[in-house]
Amino acid sequence: MKAPTSLEFLTEALRRLPGVGPKSAQRMAYHLMQHDREGASLLGRALSQAVERVRHCASCNTFTEHEVCETCLDPERDAGLLCVVETPADQLMIEQTMTYKGLYFVLMGHLSPLDGIGPRDIHLEKLVRRATDGIVQEVVLATNFTNEGEATAHYISETLKARGLKVSRLARGVPVGGELEYVDAGTIARAMLDRRAT
């Protein structure tokens, strides 16, 4: 007694999704076949369409359906500023602050030697070409303040400074609304070192 071939094939394929193990792949396959065949068809079409249409912006590397994305084509933006982020979601967070009017470069990840993710995987050559176009004046590093994000920022900073570019990093410090009693010591130490005249 075994599962029908196409159901086994579906269960195997669902395991390609990050965070989906054998048990949840089986649960998903059964759920779709039993309760949501329309959803299964829809997801099938969405996958084919995305594979066909989604590519990386030739300029900033984010996902787009065009050669160059809308943000990069926006003439209102300051082309002398280039902000480097790990993901499109990070870019969206910065956009929502309304404090930045320059352009972006999206790494689509961070360096992580232990996972085999090196400079090629975060499109470093493409970033160097982009940043040395003669128009960019300053590169703002906005990778995460995690170990990997900091290492990535450090690596990019060294690479770009060697090419004579001005490189900056988002300020670290006590979060807005943060109570010192509940902020970790490392953050407070950093805020002390980076203290500013008032």
Place this chain on the structure above:
Amino acid sequence: MKAPTSLEFLTEALRRLPGVGPKSAQRMAYHLMQHDREGASLLGRALSQAVERVRHCASCNTFTEHEVCETCLDPERDAGLLCVVETPADQLMIEQTMTYKGLYFVLMGHLSPLDGIGPRDIHLEKLVRRATDGIVQEVVLATNFTNEGEATAHYISETLKARGLKVSRLARGVPVGGELEYVDAGTIARAMLDRRAT
């Protein structure tokens, strides 16, 4: 600034999978587009193929690509015995015990009035037709020993006994290898009531 349409469509479609919220749908979509387009195509094909090919066995209701599944067609099995289980996975567990040589009926779920899952959703009419074919002598209820499984067993038992069928239930008791100190009181109470002469 917004995500490309086909990427948004994919993220929405991934939310049709059980247990996938907006954050993990986005993570999955980005992962596939960034690191595993082959996996995305494969999953797309697997979904279309499964929707097209997988159906329910006309006899036992399990998933199959044929009109009647292999198990139901096996002439070696005792057609007088019908074991009712919630899922194909439960059926597989029982097969692995090598203690049962009859046929099966797979409910594909259990009664759960709070979730709006009633007798129709567990194919009760189909089960009644199957069990009253004149060949089945005894129906063995092997739904789970959860609240919903017990309620389902009770409901099916009443329905089938009203039609003059012999209905039994898997025995409850202390698990093999179970130490009384670590078994819950309800299980021990049940084992005491169902005690057998040695």
